[in-house]
Amino acid sequence: MTTPETAPRRIAIVGGHCVLPDEREPEADVLVIGDRVVRVGPVEPAPGDLVIDAAGCWVVPGLIDLHVHGGAGADFADGSLHAVKTALDFHAAHGTTRAVASLVPMESARLRQAMTTLADRPSRGLLGVHLEGPYVSAAKRGGLDRAFLRPPDGKGFRELVDGFESSVRIVTLAPELPGAAGLLEAVRDVGAIAAIGHSEATYEQALAAIEQGVRHVTHLGNAMSGLHHRAPGIFGAALFHDRVTLELIVDGIHVHPDVVRFLVEDLSARGQLDRLSLVTDAIRAAGSADGRFTLGNLAGTVYGGVARLADGTLAGSTLTLDAALRNVVRFSGVPIPRAIQLVTRNPAAVLGETHLGQLRPGAVADIVLLDDDLDVRTTIRSGEVIFNSSAPV
Numbered sequence: 001m002t003t004p005e006t007a008p009r010r011i012a013i014v015g016g017h018c019v020l021p022d023e024r025e026p027e028a029d030v031l032v033i034g035d036r037v038v039r040v041g042p043v044e045p046a047p048g049d050l051v052i053d054a055a056g057c058w059v060v061p062g063l064i065d066l067h068v069h070g071g072a073g074a075d076f077a078d079g080s081l082h083a084v085k086t087a088l089d090f091h092a093a094h095g096t097t098r099a100v101a102s103l104v105p106m107e108s109a110r111l112r113q114a115m116t117t118l119a120d121r122p123s124r125g126l127l128g129v130h131l132e133g134p135y136v137s138a139a140k141r142g143g144l145d146r147a148f149l150r151p152p153d154g155k156g157f158r159e160l161v162d163g164f165e166s167s168v169r170i171v172t173l174a175p176e177l178p179g180a181a182g183l184l185e186a187v188r189d190v191g192a193i194a195a196i197g198h199s200e201a202t203y204e205q206a207l208a209a210i211e212q213g214v215r216h217v218t219h220l221g222n223a224m225s226g227l228h229h230r231a232p233g234i235f236g237a238a239l240f241h242d243r244v245t246l247e248l249i250v251d252g253i254h255v256h257p258d259v260v261r262f263l264v265e266d267l268s269a270r271g272q273l274d275r276l277s278l279v280t281d282a283i284r285a286a287g288s289a290d291g292r293f294t295l296g297n298l299a300g301t302v303y304g305g306v307a308r309l310a311d312g313t314l315a316g317s318t319l320t321l322d323a324a325l326r327n328v329v330r331f332s333g334v335p336i337p338r339a340i341q342l343v344t345r346n347p348a349a350v351l352g353e354t355h356l357g358q359l360r361p362g363a364v365a366d367i368v369l370l371d372d373d374l375d376v377r378t379t380i381r382s383g384e385v386i387f388n389s390s391a392p393v
């Protein structure tokens with residue numbers, strides 16, 4: 001017998017359209033007890049339940065961002081819990097309940113300090129760390145600082161992540177560089193996902209890398225060899241090889257809207273839309289007015305919401321995942337329940353987090369209410385309301 005004081009928190013979400021794992025959208029209620037979804041279907045709220053009226057709303061799993069550096073002025077590399085919380089709270093107001101914190105190349109001591117801060121992750125919605133480099137191509141460095149790029153080095157990687165092996169989830173690397181085979185082995189040994197990115201690998205080199213264990217593509221189209229009819233590049237390898245999962249920055253700047261539409265239509269037609277995850281690649285400037293920003297040791301300027309270094313190179317984005325969702329619907333015409341999969345179930349599957357990204361009994365109670373315009377009304381993480389558009393908490 002539990003007493004009222006110790007009874008787990010209950011939330012009844014009533015009257016919304018639920019986007020379920022099979023993309024159905026029934027009129028259904030959702031009952032949350034503690035940190036879990038316990039029922040999707042008719043729910044009779046009990047006395048004491050927090051009742052959320054979802055009439056006219058989409059009720060969807062919490063959004064998951066596989067690639068994000070920060071937001072609201074904070075960067076995950078800042079090395080303080082306050083910065084981590086600031087960035088996560090900002091993105092939670094845009095529906096993101098879980099994120100992989102991306103770190104750009106910088107001094108090893110700073111990277112390790114950031115990983116120390118990020119290691120205490122579950123309670124704050126972090127799913128771990130993405131190392132975007134340092135073992136990448138200078139020719140395709142994009143917004144990464146050339147001074148901190150390193151040749152692939154399995155031993156150096158093991159030292160860099162020593163003590164943080166379980167936190168490191170994704171490592172972006174350039175497989176065409178000498179030493180990449182040893183690095184791939186070291187990445188596999190810590191249980192992280194090897195991702196191709198910031199790379200000028202040829203089509204053939206990219207296919208060979210996929211054979212050797214690369215299974216993810218960092219921001220498809222950006223900072224990589226592109227699709228040419230005689231040299232399909234990484235873009236072609238990513239498109240044609242169904243074993244890799246794909247990230248896409250859908251802000252209308254990083255990838256042309258018609259390329260977004262082509263990718264969504266092509267993957268859908270081939271029954272492979274589950275390979276695609278939308279990411280933000282958001283930097284600290286996300287959520288701020290235009291102006292100066294820093295990324296690692298580099299500085300740049302945001303103008304019209306687009307973040308660039310002084311030489312004009314794109315340096316991350318100011319995107320949020322709810323905006324990416326609206327954009328992908330607008331650019332491609334993909335039905336909303338299918339689009340939801342791109343920011344929930346697909347990124348969860350990349351990480352093997354099967355208890356996330358789906359609205360079903362037993363899943364972790366990460367839930368977002370979106371209005372008709374796909375604006376976020378309420379964000380719930382682990383059964384706790386962490387954002388409400390009418391009354392921020």
Ligand SMILES: [Zn+2]
Pocket residue numbers: 067069102132281316
């Ligand atoms: Zn990035």
